[in-house]
Amino acid sequence: MANRITKIIPNTLTCCNLVSGCIATTFALAGASEKAFLFIVIGAIFDFFDGMSARLLGVSSPIGKELDSLADDVTFGVAPASMVFALLYTIEYPSALEFARPIMPYFAYIIAAFSALRLAKFNLDERQATSFIGLPTPANALFWASLITGTSLAEVGSSALIIVLALIVLCSYTLIAEIPMFALKFKQWKWKGNEIKYIFLITCIPLLLIFRLGGFAIIIAWYVVLSIITNSKKK
Numbered sequence: 001m002a003n004r005i006t007k008i009i010p011n012t013l014t015c016c017n018l019v020s021g022c023i024a025t026t027f028a029l030a031g032a033s034e035k036a037f038l039f040i041v042i043g044a045i046f047d048f049f050d051g052m053s054a055r056l057l058g059v060s061s062p063i064g065k066e067l068d069s070l071a072d073d074v075t076f077g078v079a080p081a082s083m084v085f086a087l088l089y090t091i092e093y094p095s096a097l098e099f100a101r102p103i104m105p106y107f108a109y110i111i112a113a114f115s116a117l118r119l120a121k122f123n124l125d126e127r128q129a130t131s132f133i134g135l136p137t138p139a140n141a142l143f144w145a146s147l148i149t150g151t152s153l154a155e156v157g158s159s160a161l162i163i164v165l166a167l168i169v170l171c172s173y174t175l176i177a178e179i180p181m182f183a184l185k186f187k188q189w190k191w192k193g194n195e196i197k198y199i200f201l202i203t204c205i206p207l208l209l210i211f212r213l214g215g216f217a218i219i220i221a222w223y224v225v226l227s228i229i230t231n232s233k234k235k
Contacts, residue, residue: 007059013050014067017043021075028082031090036083037145037213043075044138069119076141077115083148084108087164094158104161107168114172115140121176132181135174135224143171143220150214174224181227196230 020043028036050068054060088105097104115137122128147153147167153160182196191198200223207222208215 006057007061009057010050010054010059011064011067013046013053014064014071017046017050018067018071018074020046021071021079024075024079025082028079028086031086033083033086033145033149036079037149040075040079040141040145043071043079044142047072047075047138065123069116069123072119072137073112073116076137077112077119078109080141080144081108081111081115083144084111084164084168087148087154088161091154091156091160091164092158093161097161104165107165110168110172111140111144114175118175131183134177134179135171135181135220137175139220139223140171140175143217146213146216146220150212150217179224179228180231181224182230196226200226 020039024036024039024043027033027039047068050064054064085105085108088108089101093101093104118134118137118140121134122132125133127133153163156163182200184197184201186194186197188194203222204215204219207218211218
């Protein structure tokens with residue numbers, strides 16, 4: 001009986017991640033961006049512990065892996081895409097593009113499609129055991145949730161539309177790009193060998209204190225830039 005319960009713990013946590021993503025999507029479409037942000041974060045917490053529990057309990061399974069990708073695409077793909085969808089309905093459009101308002105918001109779901117591609121690629125790519133190639137989907141979701149919730153993007157004016165569309169294209173590309181990105185996994189706690197990780201974590205603190213919720217978007221952008229700089233130095 002105990003062994004049977006142990007086996008279902010990771011998948012139960014994964015399903016909690018999936019439910020959190022569904023709730024986040026509902027709030028996003030209702031325009032409640034802060035609540036959507038909250039449930040994306042809750043989903044990320046469940047996502048962290050489902051993999052950890054599977055490894056600790058020794059009950060990893062092919063079903064768990066597939067379920068995890070499905071849950072991640074909902075929480076870190078569909079939910080943030082829905083936040084962008086709602087934003088594209090409310091921001092100011094240039095007068096020449098006002099006719100496209102009923103159609104343009106659907107471009108947001110390109111994020112969900114590329115998140116699914118990213119997850120499929122990750123499942124098959126053996127190079128990503130200790131680091132990432134391309135932006136992880138939770139980081140991309142956090143970027144969008146922070147940008148929409150913690151900044152005044154809607155007050156930028158008609159240029160906001162161009163900014164959002166450009167970011168959709170850029171982030172979608174970054175998800176599947178062959179860009180090595182460091183993971184915050186520590187095999188040992190010494191400075192040597194972990195310099196980039198410690199620099200990143202130290203710089204995150206003032207960014208969050210200054211920009212608060214909006215700071216997460218800056219942190220994700222900094223993470224990508226730092227990864228590119230680190231990779232170029234290695235070459």
